[in-house]
Amino acid sequence: KSIGGYFELELNNEGEYHKKLLRLNTARNALEYLLKAQNFRKIYIPYFTCDVILEPLKKLNIPFEFYNIDCKFEPIFNFDLVKESECFLYTNYFGIKDLYIHDLKTKIDNLIIDSAQSFFSKPLENIHTIYSPRKFFGVSDGAYLATNRLLDENLQNDISFDRMNHLLLRADLNAEEGYAEFCKNDSVLINNPIRSMSQLTQKILCSIDYTGVKEIRRKNFDFLDSKLKNKNLLNLKVSEDSIPMVYPFWSHKKDLKKVLLNNRIYCATYWPNVLEWCNDNDLEKVLTMEVVYLPIDQRYCEEDMKFIIQCINNSLNDV
Structure with a gap:
């Protein structure tokens, strides 16, 4: 252990979430x-x-x-x-x-x-x-x-x-x-x-506040679901203890991801390789092309979720 000299990154020591693995x-x-x-x-x-x-x-x-x-x-x-x-x-x-x-x-x-x-x-x-x-x-x-x-x-x-x-x-x-x-x-x-x-x-x-992260992610997920579930082709049944990574939203509007991108809302594609692995009539290929995975993570608040919803509603209404 070095003593003195220049400073390193100052990180908290709250402990790992999976400390026994x-x-x-x-x-x-x-x-x-x-x-x-x-x-x-x-x-x-x-x-x-x-x-x-x-x-x-x-x-x-x-x-x-x-x-x-x-x-x-x-x-x-x-x-x-x-x-x-x-x-x-x-x-x-x-x-x-x-x-x-x-x-x-x-x-x-x-x-x-x-x-x-x-x-x-x-x-x-x-x-x-x-x-x-x-x-x-x-x-x-x-x-x-x-x-x-x-x-x-x-x-x-x-x-x-x-x-x-x-x-x-x-x-x-x-x-x-x-x-x-x-x-x-x-x-x-x-x-x-x-x-x-x-x-x-x-x-x-x-150094991560895991309790805070969990609360924010679940709150954002639930907020999006409360506003979008009636428009979502996916029937999402999520346990009370689950902490999702994203909010999967499925509509048949294939350019929705591009609309969100134009508003600087970045949604990952899961997964491009599926388009090569699967046939045109496979569900996996449809999911890859049509489901949009909305960010809900700890960097964002309810106002950000409202902006996402606004962009989606404007896009879906623009038929």
Whole structure:
């Protein structure tokens, strides 16, 4: 420990939310770690997911098989097909599928929950669970893994200081100025070896007011739902304890995302690769093209939600 000299970033030490879980450098590497530790021979994955999930499967040469989902984001699948040496990955989509997961865990063994979009959902007993904090907070990397078996390996700590440009640019300038660096950071994370979470990422995650974040996210989600649910083609049933990542809004107005973009409301696309993986008549392709994922996170207040609603209403009325 150094004493004296120049100052470092001054961060609080409130403690981590998932303090008892394994800390790793990326969510895709958490999946790789899990597959190696459990020695799974095959994995079933949804069509409706990010293509980075294929990275660890290709590294380990593990066979995989896709499955479809329905309009409730639930699998269309015969769970009896999963053998003892195989596993089934399900995504807690947008942090709104906690109730379903409690039911799903009774139907299948070797279940893996991808909670990249559901940071605040606690892992269920004996259920492998992967978290990606950068989907919820201002960090450049990092992952948490809940599992009952560890690899007999000494992992090096990752280093994150040179991945912070997009976060610093957004803080000092704006989101637009930092977007190119954000994309660059995404590309830098490809094909990294499994490492432990960096000290910088862990320190940032120790400094977050998780209680406040949860309250703001849920309040914003509920406000949007109260104003938009009658126009939303999705029937969102969210448990009282769930803390969503975004508010999924489905209308058949395909240019809605562009309208929001023109008003500097940035909504991610989940996921462009689905357009290549699926056929035109697959629901996943329709969801990718038509569902807009509205930001509800801790940076925003009710006035911001009202502005989003105003932009949506103006667009939907402009027929």
